[in-house]
Amino acid sequence: MGRKRTKSGKIRLAEVAELAGVSPITASRFFRNPEALSVAKRTRVESAAKELGYVPNLAARALASQRTEVIGVLIPSLTNNVFSDVLRGIYDASEGSRYSIQLSNTRYSILQEEKLLRLFLAQKPAGLIVTGIDQTTESRAMLEAADCPIVQIMEIGPDPVDMMIGFSHYDAARAAVAHLFEQGRRKIGFVGARMDPRVQRRLDGYVSAMKDAALFEQRLVVTTATPTSVTLGGALFTDLLAREPNLDAVFCANDDLALGVLFECRRREIAVPEQIAIVGFNDLEFMASAVPTLTSVRTNRYEMGKTAATMLIEAIDGRRPEQPVLDLGFRVIERQSSSPRHSDSRPTVSGVGTANKMVALPSSHD
Amino acid sequence: MGRKRTKSGKIRLAEVAELAGVSPITASRFFRNPEALSVAKRTRVESAAKELGYVPNLAARALASQRTEVIGVLIPSLTNNVFSDVLRGIYDASEGSRYSIQLSNTRYSILQEEKLLRLFLAQKPAGLIVTGIDQTTESRAMLEAADCPIVQIMEIGPDPVDMMIGFSHYDAARAAVAHLFEQGRRKIGFVGARMDPRVQRRLDGYVSAMKDAALFEQRLVVTTATPTSVTLGGALFTDLLAREPNLDAVFCANDDLALGVLFECRRREIAVPEQIAIVGFNDLEFMASAVPTLTSVRTNRYEMGKTAATMLIEAIDGRRPEQPVLDLGFRVIERQSSSPRHSDSRPTVSGVGTANKMVALPSSHD
């Protein structure tokens, strides 16, 4: 209510202070630490600000206070569904806080990341969210020298720069392969695209699980540096099939590839899961809807983004979390595409708890 | 080369100027308008800045110059593939320019949009990109009063605030229905979710095309305000089928719904396209890979974002485009899912030019 066009000159803090009958500095305090004011002045400033439609000048604030209220976010891709979920979480968490998000796209290049990091750091951000744990030495040094809280997201690993939230892609891949073993599969192929560090670790997990079972063969692995797509899934699967016609399962590094494999099976009239089982990664929405429904490894992407931003904001405000490293775990969602061979074809959308784990961390109470 | 930790005090413009042996103001000019300097001073300042690793303080610059180098972007959703493509275009175009992107998510709420707009405008952005043409009256007024260039994206309509880039969702839907008519389909259902203004206009286009052919029936339309998903596509289609068992085609308001319909057909053993044809909207990557391949209306999302940001930056720099309103058109990509009934089942991935159109605009040369 009471909105008015403020055409006659701009509304500065001084105007608010004047209307409220206090000094500018008191008005300033109202916006930064309202509790420090007496109740009388607080309400006076509040209503004055509202009446004038005052909006603080962020540039002046940043200049005077020598810090910004910007959270820098570096992610590898804007189009990948995985990151858009994470981003949504980050934006949701930042909303309502006084921090704004500055987003940049590294395009899966750690050199680009380094460049952007330098840019970001120069603006003295309040906090930083970076993707993954594979920064350049230079980036790592900059991050460690930065005097703001930092969260690394998407995966967990040894020696975090500061805070860290994610899960083990390696363990998740092992769990997926273990699930296929349980279903009696032996000739399990791996299909991967882009091969960024996280996909690489999924591959590592697959390889180790297969080796543990003495089932590993190099020709079961088909990968490419090409960006992922559904179509690519079909192509890689075709390649895989040519190398190993007796394949009985495919573990796909992501769900798009899995969908592509499913379509390719349909095109070739390969029965899923009777002939070949399919397991994806990420558990995008469509996996539960496909025919047959597709098994996948569920990851908590939205929660990851939201928690990362929340932790970061808490840390900026001086309340460091008691657990600086958070493993959000994963979960193999078993569906028809990896049912036993003589499946009755009924959905089996039951999450198993086995793979849902939390890594033990220092100082874990609560 | 020559990177060094600048630990001893911060590098300000004054330091650069001192090292270069010029006044601070000259150094300042170097960064804003290098041509105004003599070659000698220019090189001196340049090397001084490089040697000291000078990075301008944006807050101080914004405060002193009373303007920022921020482009505000308001989009309805972060997770929708459509917008992530647009966003990628925007970010790509902004890269290399001196402008940075400030992104906010309206969540399909025009009230939220109004709120964010107010916030953005208060920071005096260099330019603004907003989604669609359905702002609140208040938002519209703010946009018109804003003293920065503005681009409306995603669709075109009458009286733009400033610049506009998109296409006619109405025409695109009509073209999709016309294509189905050409294939001999008559009982064509419409499936839509979320029902934001653009989806609504697709529905309008569908309705008008059906009415033109005297084939419209209300029960052929199934919509919901629920956010879209593949699973929802199946559910809405189930609903539609219950209302009209003799359906021979479905026009889906987006590709996710179309994929859901395809899966549901498979579940019900409905032959596509023999029994029912499917047409989607947006032409996401997976459409070409599905079995059968899925017909869709291709839209130029990445280009839209990229062009919007490019136009905006040009306008900010004082070079207004000769064409303030740009129709990027669309194209019906015909695939198997809408082949004639007695299809030989071979792919027909041929784009037709018929639906690809450009609206006539004032002062169109070049």
Add this chain to the structure above:
DNA sequence: AGGAACGTTGACAGCGCTACCAGCAACGAC
């Protein structure tokens, strides 16, 4: 040769806000 015009440079002031410190009143402890 004198003056205008241009290109280049610098001095000054101030953008709107906050850090810092000082001041004042009210209160309790001794």
Add this chain to the structure above:
DNA sequence: GTCGTTGCTGGTAGCGCTGTCAACGTTCCT
């Protein structure tokens, strides 16, 4: 009753940069 102590408020002095305008040297024109 005096002396901290606390809670609240205000004054002063910039934060680092740029807009404006004036001044300078040089060139070109008449």
